[in-house]
Amino acid sequence: MKKPAIEGGTPARETKIYYGHQYIDDADIQAVVDVMKSADLTCGPKIGELEEKLCQLTGARYAVVCSNGTAALHMAALAAGVGEGDEVITTPITFAASANCALYCGGRPVFADIDPETYNIDPEKVEAAITERTKAVVAVDYTGQSVELDRLSEICKKHGLVLIEDGAHVIGTTYKGRANGSISDMTTFSFHPVKTVTGGEGGAVLTNDETLYKKLLLYRTHGITRDETQMEHEPDGAWYYEQVALGYNYRMTDMQAALLISQLDKLPLFRQRRKEIVARYDEEFSRLPGLFVQREIPESDTTRHLYILRIVPEKLTIDRKQFFAALAAENVCCNVHYIPTYYFPYYEKLGYKKGLCPNAEKLYEEMLSLPLYYAMTDEDVESVIEAVTKIAVYYERKQCLR
Numbered sequence: 001m002k003k004p005a006i007e008g009g010t011p012a013r014e015t016k017i018y019y020g021h022q023y024i025d026d027a028d029i030q031a032v033v034d035v036m037k038s039a040d041l042t043c044g045p046k047i048g049e050l051e052e053k054l055c056q057l058t059g060a061r062y063a064v065v066c067s068n069g070t071a072a073l074h075m076a077a078l079a080a081g082v083g084e085g086d087e088v089i090t091t092p093i094t095f096a097a098s099a100n101c102a103l104y105c106g107g108r109p110v111f112a113d114i115d116p117e118t119y120n121i122d123p124e125k126v127e128a129a130i131t132e133r134t135k136a137v138v139a140v141d142y143t144g145q146s147v148e149l150d151r152l153s154e155i156c157k158k159h160g161l162v163l164i165e166d167g168a169h170v171i172g173t174t175y176k177g178r179a180n181g182s183i184s185d186m187t188t189f190s191f192h193p194v195k196t197v198t199g200g201e202g203g204a205v206l207t208n209d210e211t212l213y214k215k216l217l218l219y220r221t222h223g224i225t226r227d228e229t230q231m232e233h234e235p236d237g238a239w240y241y242e243q244v245a246l247g248y249n250y251r252m253t254d255m256q257a258a259l260l261i262s263q264l265d266k267l268p269l270f271r272q273r274r275k276e277i278v279a280r281y282d283e284e285f286s287r288l289p290g291l292f293v294q295r296e297i298p299e300s301d302t303t304r305h306l307y308i309l310r311i312v313p314e315k316l317t318i319d320r321k322q323f324f325a326a327l328a329a330e331n332v333c334c335n336v337h338y339i340p341t342y343y344f345p346y347y348e349k350l351g352y353k354k355g356l357c358p359n360a361e362k363l364y365e366e367m368l369s370l371p372l373y374y375a376m377t378d379e380d381v382e383s384v385i386e387a388v389t390k391i392a393v394y395y396e397r398k399q400c401l402r
């Protein structure tokens, strides 16, 4: 029998469980193999098929798939017209790419604080951060819960800003009954293996705006066009094409697209399982005084990509670091999403200082991400709950002991 991680407690689970893992089945594998035996490994039919599928799924008019979610954000920032000296407002509780996309374009990220209970960017803090130089807002649907799109759209319209939704976590979520991806000026997706559906790597930008769509197509392929209406000179012959902007090679392969088409068929299953796990966690953790459960806004029907466990430091005798270590001793391997972006040395050197966003900084001190993925068994879920509960109860601060 394994030694209990907490004295007198039930033994730790036998095997390690991680915070995220992809789910690949035989249909996924066959889809990739079929492409490998076909004529087109890239720029083939699977690209258009996937784009069509993303449009059907979300109701967006256009989708441009690309090499990864970071490339999607870069293309969106370029299409939004972000350039030298422009400011882009975003949240610090996100992956670095949400802010880096502004830097790629010569712009400057401006961090607006989060709501202390939903953990999403606070629209009023966004409005307060707007200056003459603000060009765009990158709003992250953190953990998969939609940002407050009505209020953010209203603010962006009023101030003439482009609303880019970083939807790396959001696939499968709806806001007021409409799928995220069809609402903002542009929404980006990521298909990294920890996300809800994966292509190995992959990304997409969704938009309803034809002008933005045409720009995105150019940025994906070097700024090169074969469309005569976009050319500045007379075509020289059938081989002729022109480079009319500075673009990149941000293309997705047909293997990735085929994998994603197959993965998207399973999205309803992924969504349902994630919702079940989140409901079980919420049910158990909301009873424990030492834990705070993320608040859901009623407008968002959420497919959660991450489950955030937040401790209430006043009610526990251990801090987040110790809670994290105690869970690791129980073989529950967590993560932290995210370190506030402006804490990083690269951002420090650009002049950003701690203290910018107090709600975000407090959340960072108190949170960790629990295992959440489709392939978790009921036993996995229950053993995570058991471990968390054991620790939260054992280290509860008893009033009478002080």
Ligand SMILES: *Cc1c(COP(=O)(O)O)cnc(C)c1O
Binding pocket: 068, 069, 070, 071, 094, 095, 097, 098, 140, 166, 168, 169, 189, 190, 191, 192, 202, 203
């Ligand atoms: C994963 C992620 C990205 C980047 O996506 P990649 O596909 O890894 O480049 C951007 N923003 C957020 C919020 C993410 O979680």
